[in-house]
Amino acid sequence: MKSEISIVLRKDLDFTNVRYYTLKFGDEKKTELDKFYDNYQKEYSKSVDYIKMWIAQIGEKFGAQARFFRPEDNAEALPPPTKELRCLDIELDKDNLNLRLYCIVLSPEVVILVNGGIKESDATRDSPGCWEQYKFTSNISSQINRMMKLGHLTIKGKMLKRDKLFNLTYTK
Amino acid sequence: MASKAYLNALKEIPKDIQNDVIGSLDIANEIHLVLEQKNLCAADLAKMLNKSESEISKWLTGLHNFTYKTVRKISDVLGVDLLVTNSSKIAEYEEEIELLQNKIDELTNKIDSDFGYHETLNFMVSTVVLQDEDSLDNDRYLASFIPYEAENEVKIKAETDSTLSFHVIKG
Numbered sequence: 540m541k542s543e544i545s546i547v548l549r550k551d552l553d554f555t556n557v558r559y560y561t562l563k564f565g566d567e568k569k570t571e572l573d574k575f576y577d578n579y580q581k582e583y584s585k586s587v588d589y590i591k592m593w594i595a596q597i598g599e600k601f602g603a604q605a606r607f608f609r610p611e612d613n614a615e616a617l618p619p620p621t622k623e624l625r626c627l628d629i630e631l632d633k634d635n636l637n638l639r640l641y642c643i644v645l646s647p648e649v650v651i652l653v654n655g656g657i658k659e660s661d662a663t664r665d666s667p668g669c670w671e672q673y674k675f676t677s678n679i680s681s682q683i684n685r686m687m688k689l690g691h692l693t694i695k696g697k698m699l700k701r702d703k704l705f706n707l708t709y710t711k
Numbered sequence: 712m713a714s715k716a717y718l719n720a721l722k723e724i725p726k727d728i729q730n731d732v733i734g735s736l737d738i739a740n741e742i743h744l745v746l747e748q749k750n751l752c753a754a755d756l757a758k759m760l761n762k763s764e765s766e767i768s769k770w771l772t773g774l775h776n777f778t779y780k781t782v783r784k785i786s787d788v789l790g791v792d793l794l795v796t797n798s799s800k801i802a803e804y805e806e807e808i809e810l811l812q813n814k815i816d817e818l819t820n821k822i823d824s825d826f827g828y829h830e831t832l833n834f835m836v837s838t839v840v841l842q843d844e845d846s847l848d849n850d851r852y853l854a855s856f857i858p859y860e861a862e863n864e865v866k867i868k869a870e871t872d873s874t875l876s877f878h879v880i881k882g
Contacts, residue, residue, distance in 0.1 A: 555714045588724050592732040595720040599713060601740060 542566055544679060544707040546651060546699060554598030558697035560651045562679060564709070571654040571675075578656075579638060586638040590617050594652070602647040611663065613684070614676040615644050616655070639669050641676035643683060648697045653679070675709060682707050738782060738793060745789050759788040 543565035549572065552559035561572035569577070580587045594617070597607050608615035616639045640655040653676040656669030663673050686692035691702040721729060746756060753767040760767070779794075786793045 551716055551719065553714065553716050555717070585728070588728045589732065591720060592724050592728050593736075595717055595724070596732050596736050599717040601736065606743070607736075 541708055541710045544709050546701065546707070548699075549652070552594065552598065552652070553697070554595065556600065556602040557598035557648055557650055559594065559598060560649070560699065562651060562653055562707075572652045575640060575652075575654045575672075583638050583657075590638070590640050593617055593619065598650075603644050603650045604647060605644065608642065608644055609639075611639075611641065611673065612677055614641055614653075614673070614680045616641050639673075641669075641672055643676065643680045645683070645687075645699070646694050649694050649699060651679075651683075678709060679707055741793050742785060742789075745791050745793075749789065756785070756788070760784060 545563050545565065546560050547563045547570050549559045549561055549570075561570045563570045576587065593607070597603060601607065607619050608617065609619060618639075637658045638655065639658050641653045643651040643653065645651065654672040656672050657666070658669050659666045664670055683692060686701070686705055686707075687694075691705040693700045742756070746752065754764045756762075757764040757767040782793050792799075
């Protein structure tokens with residue numbers, strides 16, 4: 540079924556240097572980021588807290604520089620690109636290390652946080668826990684890039700402006 | 712001042728995780744900036760430290776748990792102090808303020824000797840702004856003197872690469 544996707548501003552994530560947005564299916568109540576937190580906050584609380592802190596610190600102090608995000612084809616992901624997370628806390632178990640939050644970095648000031656999951660193997664396509672979320676993020680990222688090239692979506696500072704005649708869609 | 716969103720976010724996140732992320736991102740960013748200033752890349756730092764390039768790249772993403780020894784070693788090879796304590800920072804600023812005060816005195820004497828205005832020209836420094844030209848967001852120091860309304864602004868380029876701005880008024 541084809542759904543309309545809207546870009547939603549996260550007022551609670553409007554930091555000094557980055558304004559974060561998320562995505563929402565037209566026929567659903569929760570945003571993708573809320574779904575991510577609901578799914579993982581309880582079982583992977585430590586990983587989620589780290590991700591929240593990276594989001595906050597990058598947003599407040601540094602801005603969304605490419606080096607803080609893990610490149611995932613035409614999208615990005617948190618945590619930052621390294622396997623060194625274990626250095627921070629040896630109690631983190633393997634599953635906690637593999638929690639990914641996919642995002643679309645549009646500029647150093649505008650980032651769309653989408654959804655994520657557990658990456659069980661090296662290849663994302665072999666990880667059922669996050670493959671769907673990755674495919675969705677990647678698809679929306681392509682649509683956004685196209686819209687930006689055609690001028691239907693523009694960025695001004697921390698603001699995103701969309702031509703109302705053009706919508707993002709996704710078929711589940 | 713921190714944004715409301717940031718302050719609220721911190722309320723939810725355990726202190727140990729905050730410290731981990733703040734500390735590692737700060738040091739990673741500092742190394743990144745120094746490398747950029749010195750026109751070096753991660754590979755150069757890797758060679759200097761006899762480490763693999765991939766390890767240095769990981770450091771620069773802000774996830775490495777730096778030990779004091781590692782930071783010291785990086786500071787040594789880059790020739791910069793990556794761990795600056797508050798007291799050493801204050802001492803550095805005090806030194807700069809003293810230098811600027813000397814410049815003010817120098818200019819006072821120059822005006823006095825060139826124009827002989829000393830008796831009739833009552834000039835005051837209303838504010839001294841110490842600003843590093845290379846990095847505009849650096850700490851800005853204001854030393855308030857007698858608050859007179861400014862008529863002219865005089866700028867002096869100090870030897871420290873800092874700009875001294877002050878106002879001269881006729882009394």
